[in-house]
Amino acid sequence: MDRIHDMFEAKKQRVLNVYCTAGYPQVENTLDVMVALQEAGVDMIEIGMPYSDPLADGPVIQQSGSVALSNGMTIEKLFSQLHDFRKKVQIPVVLMGYMNPILQYGFEKFCQHAAALPIDGLILPDLPEHEFETLYGPIMQRFGIDFIFLVTPETSEERVRKLDSLSTGFLYAVSSSSTTGKDKDMQDVTDYLKRLQTYQLKNPVLVGFGIKDKPTFDAACQYANGAIIGSAYIQTLKNGGDIKVLTQQFISSVIK
Numbered sequence: 001m002d003r004i005h006d007m008f009e010a011k012k013q014r015v016l017n018v019y020c021t022a023g024y025p026q027v028e029n030t031l032d033v034m035v036a037l038q039e040a041g042v043d044m045i046e047i048g049m050p051y052s053d054p055l056a057d058g059p060v061i062q063q064s065g066s067v068a069l070s071n072g073m074t075i076e077k078l079f080s081q082l083h084d085f086r087k088k089v090q091i092p093v094v095l096m097g098y099m100n101p102i103l104q105y106g107f108e109k110f111c112q113h114a115a116a117l118p119i120d121g122l123i124l125p126d127l128p129e130h131e132f133e134t135l136y137g138p139i140m141q142r143f144g145i146d147f148i149f150l151v152t153p154e155t156s157e158e159r160v161r162k163l164d165s166l167s168t169g170f171l172y173a174v175s176s177s178s179t180t181g182k183d184k185d186m187q188d189v190t191d192y193l194k195r196l197q198t199y200q201l202k203n204p205v206l207v208g209f210g211i212k213d214k215p216t217f218d219a220a221c222q223y224a225n226g227a228i229i230g231s232a233y234i235q236t237l238k239n240g241g242d243i244k245v246l247t248q249q250f251i252s253s254v255i256k
Contacts, residue, residue: 003092003120004146004169007043008204008225015226016255017044017206018233021064023073025237030081034089036244040251046228049075049097060231075105082117094121094148107136111143121146121169132166150174153192157199164201171203173224175210186219193223217254229254
């Protein structure tokens with residue numbers, strides 16, 4: 001099944017992808033959080049694999065990753081937690097992380113194990129385009145895993161088109177070149193998304209970084225297929241309480 005493609009075919013606008021950190025707030029909460037997100041009405045889940053040097057992550061997600069790592073979270077543990085997760089979670093699930101831990105695990109072995117679960121896609125911000133084309137992309141393709149590239153307001157039209165041609169699933173439009181969780185001038189973001197629209201790209205576009213509530217989600221959805229929320233949801237979990245209740249309240253406040 002191509003869950004990401006099928007989801008975008010069924011719902012072309014206002015797609016909500018929510019990021020959660022594996023092993024947060026407690027190490028065994030990964031599946032609880034995923035089920036809560038699906039029940040709350042999220043369209044796709046992005047699971048962050050915690051890493052000690054996360055280049056694109058802001059302080060909230062960095063802190064959640066540090067907690068998860070101190071909880072003992074590893075790629076091996078995540079795959080163990082996700083064994084049989086498809087009995088409970090039917091929506092698309094993508095993994096977001098960085099190359100170093102995956103290379104230590106073994107890239108081909110990682111893709112094989114992810115595909116067996118099955119995971120639908122991968123986001124690796126530090127995987128260069130050339131290495132993707134020449135080495136890692138063919139491995140992902142062999143295992144049927146979508147790969148999602150990131151573009152920023154500073155990315156040239158030529159490069160946006162190139163990354164769009166290489167991406168499958170969707171294109172991740174980072175709202176600015178800063179890290180996650182920062183407040184953004186939504187007018188600047190709107191101008192950037194309008195520009196992307198004129199390119200008539202192959203892939204659906206989801207906006208990430210700085211999307212935190214209904215106004216920012218609505219603004220992002222005006223000129224894109226949807227948006228990705230991360231830091232604001234992690235902050236909600238950080239405050240403590242029943243995961244199912246907190247998740248339902250947060251997601252309802254965004255999509256109501």
